[in-house]
Amino acid sequence: MSSPHGVDVKYGLLWVAPQASSTSLPALPEGLWPIDDRTFCLVDSWSATASQIIDNFIDVTHFPFVHADTFGQKGRLDVRRLSEVDDGFECEVSARGKRLIGGGNSDDVEERILTYRYYFPFSLALTIAYPRRGIFDRIFLALQPETTQSTLVYKLVLRGEGANLSEEQAREEALLQRQITAEDKNMVQQLPLSGIDLRSYEERHVLLDEPTRLLRKVMLSKLSGGE
Template identity: 30%
Template sequence: MTNPPTNPLLLDNTSAVARRAWHVAATSAEVRDEPVQVWLLGEPWVLVRLDGVVRAFPDRCPHRLAPLSAGRVTDGTLQCGYHGWRFAPDGACVEMPALGKTDRISKRAALSAPAGVTERYGLVWLAPEHPVSPIPEFPEWEDPAYQTALCEVVRTPASAAQLVDNFMDASHFPFVHAETFGAGESAQVVEPGIATGDGWVATTFQTWYRTMDDPKAAAGERPAVQRQDLFKQGFASYNVYLRLGFPDLDWTFGIMFCCRPESAEATRVYKLVARRDDLPPDAARLAAWVKDQDLITQEDLGILERYPHRHIHLDRHAELHTRADRLSLAWRGLMADACRAITQEPFATEPIAPQSSAPESFRDAEDGFRQAGLS
């Protein structure tokens, strides 16, 4: 099991709180006839499709701890490639070839299953322990009025927490994304307030967006820079849902952004996109738009990968916040709630930033998040 970080007010790819969340483990297309190994929170897992249903287990046989991903699917079971032990879809060991035919198989030989594994939006989702928030809804993905695509899956040294914190932010658009959609008009952050629910936070930014693939804008028939109602919803996990509405165009984009913390040094990023516009369907234009989305991700990584650390702070004193940061602060507070729930406050902490004193507990951190940066 992944251990909590040394300082529990730092959120990174080793934080135990992520065990209680849904993660994208793979695309459905990647899990076919043979077992597949994936890494999550520093641990290897094996994904295998048995009787048409994706199953997940820790990637080790209880016999000699050999990776089960080196095995095969045999007669509807997962067979270890080392000594041939076979496991049923529920994880029960049903055969040990070296012992011959026997019904005396120890219960200790069974594989342990995660709290949840399922498929949705063409992705395989895995929750090691009971998740505190659901898999996000992505209605645009299943709406036939939308064109949909999976962007390039990216592996980065930036942490999942850094990636999500960045994705919740709106004030970096005209600077980080100046070569793509970032318009100077979007520099000022305007939002009506933060909505909260059971395991989520959200707001709608009133901002601006430079369209990159509008032939009518290229022909001078309408402006390239358009008003945008940008809805962002973050969860007690490393998944974010976005809906981009363009009131003057009657266009809508949907984005699902999911980050899997593979290890302390690596995160895998999945980005699903959907769009509805007033233009004729065009496969080439959709492909070009997906490449633009890939470029936008690379622009973010150009900043995040240059950080000397791979965490974000849950200590309000470690950084200077403004009211433009209210959504990302609310998400950090949501994660602080989840962290406190599993660490059973109170506990002592060391100062995170030398110029400030650390809070005495997560409750102090949460109270600070709700007060900080609103002036």
């Protein structure tokens, strides 16, 4: 077996490059991603392409129905900010969702501000701010294509920044995140295994289509450039 081109440890994950990489590792904002006892990582294999999983992760329009049993809530969704950067893009979305207390559902609905940062090709960071409570959740998604029809999903989660969670609450939060991830997996695995149509990057029916449209544009631009 030949030696890998590069090996690195970052964000609590081991990164291995079998060959020379066309891009560097995602540069998450320094100081915002401590790897400590509040952090846990979900690892699972999905019968879906990496592009489908990324596309689903930034599609906020599916919240009310895919996540109806967890935080999904019908209501206004607003794209507040969207900007393209060298190795991906950033967007900020305002959404209202159920406040989850003790791992269960509540009738209490609260605003959440979701800030996405996509890194080409298959990494994405998400910060979820809850303004009323002054706390943050952070999620980092790293995808490793296994075959043309399966992807290994690494989901690093830092829950409850700014909140003093008990050990029991931390366990409940971990179980809740597994449930949310299972909801996404169940939906994505029902899609045809054909990736996403990059030619559709010019389509935008409503403003909420803009993040997924920009994902296609960035992917097409990078791939057309030979990356």
